[in-house]
Amino acid sequence: MTDLTDLGVAAIRDGVRDGSFSARDVAEAFVAKVSAAKALNAFLVETPDHALAAADAADAAKAAGETLKPLAGVPIGMKDLFCTKGVPATAASLILDGFTPTYESTVSGKLFAAGAGMLGKLNMDQFAMGSSNETSAFGNVISPWKRNDGGNAALTPGGSSGGSAAAIAARLCPGATGTDTGGSIRQPAAFTGIAGIKPTYGRCSRWGVVAFASSLDQAGPMAHDVRDCAILLEAMTGFDAKDATSLDLAVPAWEAGLSADLRGKTIGIPKEYRVEGMPPEIDALWQQGIAWMKDAGAEVIEVSLPHTKYALPAYYIIAPAEASSNLARYDGVRYGLRDLPEGANLQDMYAATRAAGFGDEVKRRIMIGTYVLSAGFYDAYFTQASKVRTLIARDFEHAFQKCDYLLTPTAPSAAFALGEKQADPIAMYLNDVFTVPASLAGLPAMSVPGGLDAQGLPLGLQIIGRPLDEQGVLNAGLAIEQRAGFIARPEAWW
Amino acid sequence: MSVDIATVKKIASLARIAITEEDAARLAPELDNIMGWIEQLGEVDTADVAPMTAVIPNHLRLRDDVVTDGNVRDAVLANAPQAEHGFFTVPKVIE
Numbered sequence: 001m002t003d004l005t006d007l008g009v010a011a012i013r014d015g016v017r018d019g020s021f022s023a024r025d026v027a028e029a030f031v032a033k034v035s036a037a038k039a040l041n042a043f044l045v046e047t048p049d050h051a052l053a054a055a056d057a058a059d060a061a062k063a064a065g066e067t068l069k070p071l072a073g074v075p076i077g078m079k080d081l082f083c084t085k086g087v088p089a090t091a092a093s094l095i096l097d098g099f100t101p102t103y104e105s106t107v108s109g110k111l112f113a114a115g116a117g118m119l120g121k122l123n124m125d126q127f128a129m130g131s132s133n134e135t136s137a138f139g140n141v142i143s144p145w146k147r148n149d150g151g152n153a154a155l156t157p158g159g160s161s162g163g164s165a166a167a168i169a170a171r172l173c174p175g176a177t178g179t180d181t182g183g184s185i186r187q188p189a190a191f192t193g194i195a196g197i198k199p200t201y202g203r204c205s206r207w208g209v210v211a212f213a214s215s216l217d218q219a220g221p222m223a224h225d226v227r228d229c230a231i232l233l234e235a236m237t238g239f240d241a242k243d244a245t246s247l248d249l250a251v252p253a254w255e256a257g258l259s260a261d262l263r264g265k266t267i268g269i270p271k272e273y274r275v276e277g278m279p280p281e282i283d284a285l286w287q288q289g290i291a292w293m294k295d296a297g298a299e300v301i302e303v304s305l306p307h308t309k310y311a312l313p314a315y316y317i318i319a320p321a322e323a324s325s326n327l328a329r330y331d332g333v334r335y336g337l338r339d340l341p342e343g344a345n346l347q348d349m350y351a352a353t354r355a356a357g358f359g360d361e362v363k364r365r366i367m368i369g370t371y372v373l374s375a376g377f378y379d380a381y382f383t384q385a386s387k388v389r390t391l392i393a394r395d396f397e398h399a400f401q402k403c404d405y406l407l408t409p410t411a412p413s414a415a416f417a418l419g420e421k422q423a424d425p426i427a428m429y430l431n432d433v434f435t436v437p438a439s440l441a442g443l444p445a446m447s448v449p450g451g452l453d454a455q456g457l458p459l460g461l462q463i464i465g466r467p468l469d470e471q472g473v474l475n476a477g478l479a480i481e482q483r484a485g486f487i488a489r490p491e492a493w494w
Numbered sequence: 495m496s497v498d499i500a501t502v503k504k505i506a507s508l509a510r511i512a513i514t515e516e517d518a519a520r521l522a523p524e525l526d527n528i529m530g531w532i533e534q535l536g537e538v539d540t541a542d543v544a545p546m547t548a549v550i551p552n553h554l555r556l557r558d559d560v561v562t563d564g565n566v567r568d569a570v571l572a573n574a575p576q577a578e579h580g581f582f583t584v585p586k587v588i589e
């Protein structure tokens with residue numbers, strides 16, 4: 001019998017439906033793998049009972065001859081940013097120590113209603129702030145991948161959804177939720193050789209998701225391939241009256257609409273993404289991607305996004321500004337940690353609690369946000385960044401008058417070693433140079449594996465689409481996936 | 495514009511984060527460096543550009559003025575570090 005943990009979402013769903021194996025067998029196989037993979041530090045909380053209960057429900061429905069739910073028998077991982085009722089949620093921060101949500105996030109609720117079970121809560125960058133998973137209060141997630149140079153450096157799985165990416169790449173779960181504020185689904189997907197899509201802003205409800213930057217945060221799925229992403233995305237998406245930014249639109253049948261035929265489509269190559277010092281391997285992969293697009297029948301043209309270089313600095317005003325406001329709620333009164341020094345008044349308690357509970361990167365971003373929003377600086381920084389954001393979105397609008405999708409690399413390098421960039425925040429921020437512009441414009445974008453670098457590490461290609469054109473993004477992703485034939489996987493050392 | 499130690503202390507106090515002298519000395523050059531990098535935004539001519547307020551055009555929805563939720567006091571208080579008599583409790587504010 002094949003190892004059930006090698007299977008993806010579609011294969012598990014179909015196998016449970018046609019009786020090739022039971023959902024219980026699937027859940028038990030994944031539960032065992034999760035509990036044996038502590039060395040990766042991908043899971044913060046394991047919830048085997050949840051996964052097994054969902055599996056038993058699927059098996060019972062099958063035995064009773066009922067129509068199975070779309071994700072019946074599929075166990076998944078849940079990024080710890082999602083609140084799930086009765087299971088501790090920390091957003092990888094000490095300040096949420098002891099917090100157990102009494103409610104269910106809309107996205108996790110939809111996935112469970114579709115039949116999915118939960119294997120556990122996945123480690124991440126603290127409050128989703130980071131590109132390397134080095135800001136978690138509960139230790140770094142280690143990528144399952146190793147360089148093939150004989151060195152044994154522990155590599156980053158990317159961030160902030162690094163626990164999700166590592167768990168999928170190590171086949172601890174067939175799929176997982178991620179969230180993407182400036183690239184936190186796409187960059188870790190690229191670093192670990194998996195697929196991930198950030199839908200159009202507003203497609204997925206943010207209700208019950210710990211907030212980082214509200215105008216940017218968007219949930220999405222991560223999985224082995226494009227089809228699995230389409231299946232999970234369909235289950236996660238949909239209007240939610242509890243989120244004022246939720247789009248009141250029907251959920252398309254993305255899986256049924258998959259097609260790798262790109263005839264009649266035009267792919268734009270943004271010339272400003274050819275950044276200085278880009279490794280030749282990244283450029284070679286990009287050229288290969290262009291060839292694959294042509295092979296799939298698309299026409300390829302060069303387009304210009306002139307404000308690209310300002311996207312990152314605009315992001316590092318807007319995201320911290322929103323974070324400083326969102327994270328004001330962590331004050332030691334209503335939930336989480338409370339640090340009450342002897343004789344302290346209320347203000348002292350707030351300050352002591354926040355000093356003890358937040359990690360360095362979170363404090364840094366709250367302080368940047370507080371600074372750019374403070375009296376005298378608001379217009380020079382925040383208003384200016386919001387205007388630049390308008391220009392960045394306008395660049396995309398102009399480009400999409402000439403083409404249907406954009407093709408770019410996902411990240412400017414392969415996964416780096418843990419600790420390698422920690423000392424220099426700006427070098428770390430530059431990792432998101434290709435993903436941030438689409439986030440600022442709220443566009444759907446996905447990363448699919450394109451190949452390996454000389455050290456045997458995965459590299460990703462990114463497709464960016466028009467607002468609400470997730471289908472087009474998935475289809476272009478499928479065209480790449482079919483041509484890349486990416487089958488590499490990390491060797492189990494954990 | 496440069497971020498000095500006094501500015502860092504002021505921001506920390508606005509952000510309600512307690513910091514030590516050493517923290518402030520360490521953070522000042524870090525934040526100064528980041529803000530220096532962000533300064534490049536000033537180059538962009540935005541004279542006739544409206545700031546973005548919503549990334550995807552969406553309508554503000556209205557609902558009937560009725561209670562749709564509530565009566566969950568115990569759930570709300572369940573995670574409080576300290577709660578008494580159905581209230582959150584904090585250090586004494588008024589002597």
